[in-house]
Amino acid sequence: MRIILPALLLLAAPLSAAAPVPSPILTTPDARDALSYARPEVARVTHVDLDLRADFAAKVMRGSATLDIAAKPGASEIILDDKGLVIERITDAGGRALTWAVGKADDYKGAPLTIRIGAARRIVIAYHSKPDASALGWLPPELTAGKKKPFLFSQGQSIENRSWIPTQDSPGIRQSWSARITVPADLVAVMSGTRLTPRGEPAGKSWKRYRFRMEHPVPPYLIALAVGDLAFKPLGARTGVYAEPVTLAPAARELDDTEKMVRAAEGLYGPYRWGRYDMLVLPPSFPYGGMENPTLTFLTPTIFTGDKANTDVVAHELAHSWSGNLVTNATWSDSWLNEGFTTYFENRIDEIVYGKERAAVLADLSWDDLQRDLKEAKPPATRLHGEPEELYGELAYNKGAIFLRTIEHAVGRSRWDAYLRSYFDRHAFQPQTTANFLKDIRARLVKGDAALEKQLQLDAWAYQPGLPGNAYRVRSATLAQVDRAIEQVSEGAPVGTLPFSTWGTQEWQRFLNGLPRKLSTERLAELDGAMRLSASPNAYVRSAWLVLALGNRYQPAVVSAEEYLPRIGRMLLIRPVYRTLVEQGAWGRPIAERIYAGARPHYHPVTVASVDKIVGFTP
Numbered sequence: 001m002r003i004i005l006p007a008l009l010l011l012a013a014p015l016s017a018a019a020p021v022p023s024p025i026l027t028t029p030d031a032r033d034a035l036s037y038a039r040p041e042v043a044r045v046t047h048v049d050l051d052l053r054a055d056f057a058a059k060v061m062r063g064s065a066t067l068d069i070a071a072k073p074g075a076s077e078i079i080l081d082d083k084g085l086v087i088e089r090i091t092d093a094g095g096r097a098l099t100w101a102v103g104k105a106d107d108y109k110g111a112p113l114t115i116r117i118g119a120a121r122r123i124v125i126a127y128h129s130k131p132d133a134s135a136l137g138w139l140p141p142e143l144t145a146g147k148k149k150p151f152l153f154s155q156g157q158s159i160e161n162r163s164w165i166p167t168q169d170s171p172g173i174r175q176s177w178s179a180r181i182t183v184p185a186d187l188v189a190v191m192s193g194t195r196l197t198p199r200g201e202p203a204g205k206s207w208k209r210y211r212f213r214m215e216h217p218v219p220p221y222l223i224a225l226a227v228g229d230l231a232f233k234p235l236g237a238r239t240g241v242y243a244e245p246v247t248l249a250p251a252a253r254e255l256d257d258t259e260k261m262v263r264a265a266e267g268l269y270g271p272y273r274w275g276r277y278d279m280l281v282l283p284p285s286f287p288y289g290g291m292e293n294p295t296l297t298f299l300t301p302t303i304f305t306g307d308k309a310n311t312d313v314v315a316h317e318l319a320h321s322w323s324g325n326l327v328t329n330a331t332w333s334d335s336w337l338n339e340g341f342t343t344y345f346e347n348r349i350d351e352i353v354y355g356k357e358r359a360a361v362l363a364d365l366s367w368d369d370l371q372r373d374l375k376e377a378k379p380p381a382t383r384l385h386g387e388p389e390e391l392y393g394e395l396a397y398n399k400g401a402i403f404l405r406t407i408e409h410a411v412g413r414s415r416w417d418a419y420l421r422s423y424f425d426r427h428a429f430q431p432q433t434t435a436n437f438l439k440d441i442r443a444r445l446v447k448g449d450a451a452l453e454k455q456l457q458l459d460a461w462a463y464q465p466g467l468p469g470n471a472y473r474v475r476s477a478t479l480a481q482v483d484r485a486i487e488q489v490s491e492g493a494p495v496g497t498l499p500f501s502t503w504g505t506q507e508w509q510r511f512l513n514g515l516p517r518k519l520s521t522e523r524l525a526e527l528d529g530a531m532r533l534s535a536s537p538n539a540y541v542r543s544a545w546l547v548l549a550l551g552n553r554y555q556p557a558v559v560s561a562e563e564y565l566p567r568i569g570r571m572l573l574i575r576p577v578y579r580t581l582v583e584q585g586a587w588g589r590p591i592a593e594r595i596y597a598g599a600r601p602h603y604h605p606v607t608v609a610s611v612d613k614i615v616g617f618t619p
């Protein structure tokens, strides 16, 4: 491992007191980010300062980005990532124009923006984003919960922030940031850093300005913004929730274990280093379950089912405050270092807050998910370390978590926890690669124990497709009972005799995904009638039911899909439904196309890009 030490780069940094200390970058070949045009070893961004106005009518962010740069002596240019930005001018700090050029664009990566900086180590880019910027979701009022005011949110992961922030958009190039965001006076702006002006400051007649700062260096995909009709409710000393006023009270009720979760996480793997842990509830079109934006997790409202059954999503995003935000995959080929570690860690938080059986239920379902993905994905897509575009669904999450659980089981919990705690401490605020992790665990945990080395099969887990033979499986007693219900259905028992009245989200998922894939129309109608599946308000239940029902061309479920699909933007809960319809050929494809044509304008660009591929939609 070769790290460029901050001291070396500081020689070339500006002599201003504001200049932040650049955090280390990795320069080994496995840390080279093929999805970024940046050449950080020559010149790199160390701080981003944004001054932007949210123009809801034009759907653009407009203003400037001031970048602090650390460069090798003699370096005369810097390369940024640019996905469709409209650049007006670029100057040095003194206002002198700099020469710049945008190279050939790639649909996915965008284009290199090369700036001749000469001796300048601070530059100012005046620009605006395009209305179709892939990171930004501009929602009209009717797509919000309150239906009165518009809403804007950004989603940077993996490489989308380059569509609204001109910087080096690579997870291995950590940058501190600050921002002034001007929004219509009746809206509130929040960002993933310290919120310096919670109520905003007047900025002309109908505008307000909000200021933010992130003093830690973060990978730029973690810079996040949301603007909307937002209210705040504290949950604990350092935790709270932002949501639209109509969503606030029910959200706060379901999230009231958050302070306990933060304490549980700290007890496991060391201090929470980001100050506040707040959450923002997004409108239903948010494409993900959650996004671990520092100090402000973004959450889908689909997790609120009235019974706290899905707060594992909160545990997940919170766990990212260590795995992902503190120790970060250097490139997206190693995303399992973020997601697999987090999926493991999340389950440990669940165990402390909700008990062993709840954690076992979730781990057992995670095993199911992995088995499904292993069946559907073709090698090499079942490797943990792989090309980012070939990584399949949530495979890196579940296979990564089972890898770590297997190590825990082999070495014992106390030894494993001590190792993991020190891993986070020693790599805090740094990028990480698979190769470095393996080197670290060999040096600090295996320590030359040949029998243990053989038992763990570290290289097979990290680099080979499929599931190594030593994989440790957790089984839940609760789900074993659900499995008996599945058997009863298969044997023809009447649906009314099944014990489903006490089931929560996880039991329903196991049941619906575990039923035989081929069922008669009569049997489906019986299930639907007794369990009211087509009308379920729980999006997890509805998604699993629609996959089963539409996979059997069960016509009465089409109405349910028509109501459900346009309303939910969370990819995990709609992609399988579209895929099922498309697989039904002449029966299902026209249904998918018809529903999608109506729903597409209401989806976030990330969801659109993903469902376009499934449905074969060409804009």
Ligand SMILES: [Zn+2]
Pocket: 316, 320, 338, 339, 342
């Ligand atoms: Zn995650």
